[in-house]
Amino acid sequence: MENESGILENLMGGQHKSSNNFFMKSINFFNNKKRDDDEFAKNSPKPLTFLSSFANSVVFRCSKILLIPTEELQHRFDTELPDTVKQPSTYARNFLEFCSYQALHLVTGRPDYFSDKEFRQLTYDMMLAWEAPGVESELLDKETASFHNQEAEDEDRWSLFYSNPTNMAVQVDDKKTVGPEAFARIAPACALVADIITVHNLFDILTSSSGHRLHFLIYDKYLRNLEKVIKGAKNALGPQLLSNLKLDEGEIILDVDGTVPTQPVLQHIGISAWPGRLILTNYALYFESLGVGLYEKAVRYDLAMDMKQVIKPELTGPLGARLFDKAVMYKSISVAEPVYFEFPEFKGNSRRDYWLDICLEVLRAHKFIRKYNLKGTQQSEALARAILGIFRCRAVREAFHIFSSHYRTLLCFNLAESLPGGDTILGTLSSRLALLNARTSRDNSVGANGKQGLMFPVSLLTLCRLGLILHKEGIVDGEAIVPAADVCVGETNPLEVAVKQSKCETGRAEAAQATVDQVKVEGIDTNLAVMKELLFPLIESLHCLQLLASWEEPSKSTVFLVLVSYMTYRGWIRYILPFIFLVLAVLMLWRRHANKGGPLEAFKIIAPPNKNAVEQLLTLQEAITQVEGLIQAGNITLLKLRALLFAALPQATDKLALLLVLMAVLLALVPLKYLILLIFLEAFTREMPLRKESSDRWLRRVREWWIRIPAAPVQLIKPDDKKRK
Structure with missing residues (x-):
């Protein structure tokens, strides 16, 4: 017993000692951080009076990256930008954007910038500073902040040991989170982080569990997984995967599936099925059948040429049976019969839906290129947008196990296809790509050259800098700073305007569809009762005509006969239909004026007696018999x-x-x-x-x-x- 008590005391003492060591390290960390902040404050230049303290710190870090003093940055902003972005109400925010855009485009010129922790922190701090750039917007009370921080430490002392970063993120103070507008202005400055077309959808997905505010831990996790996706894309270019593939120049492997034995991909052709590995590039789909321990030569299914390709979800199963909704069907004039790729999984069909969307994104990108006859750099930039969108989609899917659906997609060409008025988005994108200028001079700077009509292939440049494609001559000259194509200081991109307009139309369509779903009723007899009540005016009119034609009341029938005969003889019969339309228009306008925008009253219908399932089947059978008799x-x-x-x-x-x-x-x-x-x-x-x-x-x-x-x-x-x- 004494030995056991001694061991227990030693164990408790060891745990107490390790806890003390942990908290001593934490205290030393915060002391060092405070010391670094003091040194930063000592070495920093005189802060700009029109900026908040946090915005000053961001601008100072940008000046260190650019090796330009903050006073010189302000002088360039005042002399090189137009007066429209230097209004007093927006001066601080636009100056912050000016510094942030220049710093980000210099930082993103390095191939390894995504692995830098300070890059992730800097971009997030830019968003925080964007929301409170001026002195007048600095409303933080230090005493209140310290009180809330102390209270949070007391209540959530053990939150440091939470294993789920999402759970930790929602405990962060709301004042240290980012809103949608700040994210939409800063994130697209780095083409890999976000696209101007889908940036709001990306923000909605990242903040789906945090009250529509972006926490740093969520943002950091997204960027770290995006870095893993990029590394995986680079590793896919190795000799092991490319042994059976013959990729063309500029062809990039976007994703691979079927390499894990427990998650194969089955290719169905006719009644035969075979497991293998499915590979998607920016030009085609490849399927490698699994032989005896080795993959056979890959079969190529083209997505770039105009071959009347059709890609859609489909049912499949063993021996051609249509049992499981987990397949993607590919059909074109190059294959004799449709090919089905099945993605077996126990729960749902998210794996199939993901592959369906990324395949459609590549297919629609090439359709967009053919429709607007894009060549050279314009074509490469359009494909680069699709490639980066797929990488972002993979990062979100792998980081948070979330796959977007409906119009909240992260793929720009799929989004344009699903939104009402999506052709306007594609038309705007094509007009922007028509402004592409592959060359830029050394003295160009972000939003500072006044040449708002110019656009640069930033997505293509991003792929070049990441090492996924080779540098093409004429894309960038030396170490020049390339202006951001999708963001401009103090201005809204036309693509973002087109997307917002389309989403407004989507909101109206969804609201209308919600009303349709509410009025849907079940049962043949119930639907017939609803239709009968809705057609009551027409049915009553036909009934009156039938009574007149039956001559049960000769006087009324005679008057109707003489009146219609006279109208027909005089040729007035041709005015009956226009007169009906005019009466309906006047009635509608009168009802609009009388209602004054009020809600429409519910249409009251007497429901028929309830019927059980057998009675409804008998009613359905009788209706089918009547329809069959009419057809006969x-x-x-x-x-x-x-x-x-x-x-x-x-x-x-x-x-x-x-x-x-x-x-x-x-x-x-x-x-x-x-x-x-x-x-x-x-x-x-x-x-x-x-x-x-x-x-x-x-x-x-x-x-x-x-x-x-x-x-x-x-x-x-x-x-x-x-x-x-």
Whole structure:
């Protein structure tokens, strides 16, 4: 017992000692950080009076990167930028953007900038400073901040040991988080971090669990995973993966699937299926079948050429059975029959949806290039946008296990395809790409050259600097600072304006679709009751016409007959339809004025009695039987007309031919209004007491004549199913 108690005391003492060591290291870390901050404050130049203290620190770090004093940066901003961005209300924010853009584009010129922790911290601090750039916006109370920090330390003492960074991030003070506008202004300055078209969707995904505010831990995790994706793309260019592939110049491997034995990719052609490895590049899909321990030669499925390619989700299964919704179908004129790539997984079909989206992104990027006839650098820049979008999508998917759906996609060409008015986005992008200038001089700077019409291939430059593609002559000259194409100091990119307009239309469409979903009812009898009530005015009008035509009230029928006959004789019948449209328009405008934007009253409908499942099936069967009877009657009518046309009954054919000749003569000689008047008088006076007996006798003779006409024969031929066997 003494030994055991001694061991326990030693263990407790060791734990206490290790805890003390941990917290002593933490205290030393914060003391060192405070000492570094004091040295920074001592060595920093005189702060600019119009900037907040935090914005001053960001500007000073930018000046150190650019090796330009802050006073010189302010002088360049004042002399080189137009007066529209130097208004007093936005001067501090625009100056911060000016410094940030220049520093970021110098930093991103290094191939290893993404592995630098200070780069991630600097970009995040730029966003924080963007939200509070001026002195007047600096509302932080040091006492309140210290009180909240102490309270947070007391309540969440053990939050340092949380394993999930997302859980830690939501505990950070809201004052140290970034909003959507700051993210949208700073992040696209680095083409790898965000695209101006999808930047708001990226922010929504990153902040889906943090109250629409971006925490640094989330942002840092996203960038670290993006760095892993880039390294993986570089490693994919190694000899092991390329042993069976023959990639063209400029072809980049974007993703690979099927390398893990527990997550294969199955290729279905006909009723045969084979496991293998699926590879996507910026020009094609490759599938390598798995042989005996080795991959066979890759089969190429082109995505770049115009081959009427179709890529869509599809059901598949063993022996051609349509069981599992986990496949992507590829079809084009280059393959004899459709090819299905199945992505087996136990839960859901997110793996299939991801591959469907990235394949469609490459396909739509090439369609965009062909539509606007892009060549050279313009074509390479469009493809580079698609490539970087896929890399960002991979990083988000691997970091947070989130895959965006509907219009909140991170892929710009898919987004333009799914949004209403997406053609406007693509048209704006093509006009921007038309301004591409592959060369830039050494004295150009971000947003400072006043040449707002110029655009530079920043996505293509990003791929070159990352080492994914070779440097092309003419893209960049030496160590020149290339202006940002998607961000300009104090201005909004036309692409962002087009996306916002399209999303506004999407919001209206979604609101309208929500109302549609609310009014959907189940059951055939219920839907028929709703339709009957909605068509009540039309049904009532037809019922009134039927009563007039039945001559149950001769006085009303006579007045209607004389009125319509006179209108037809005078030629006023052609004004009836325009008059109806005019009345409807006036009614709609009057209702709009009377409602004054108020909500529409609910349409009240008496619901039919509830029916169980068996009764509903019987009702459905009865409805199908009635529809089948109508189709049969229509087919019999067509077959009898075929028999008359081919003279199966010569006497009936002669009578019908004579009737057609008389009708042709009447149509050729008699004016149309008299023919309409004649048809109306014959149909409306059929139930008139003076004509009822003779009209009934005539209709009976016509029915008897129609019954005696035989139907043309029909022969059903079974299809040949040898091919299926």
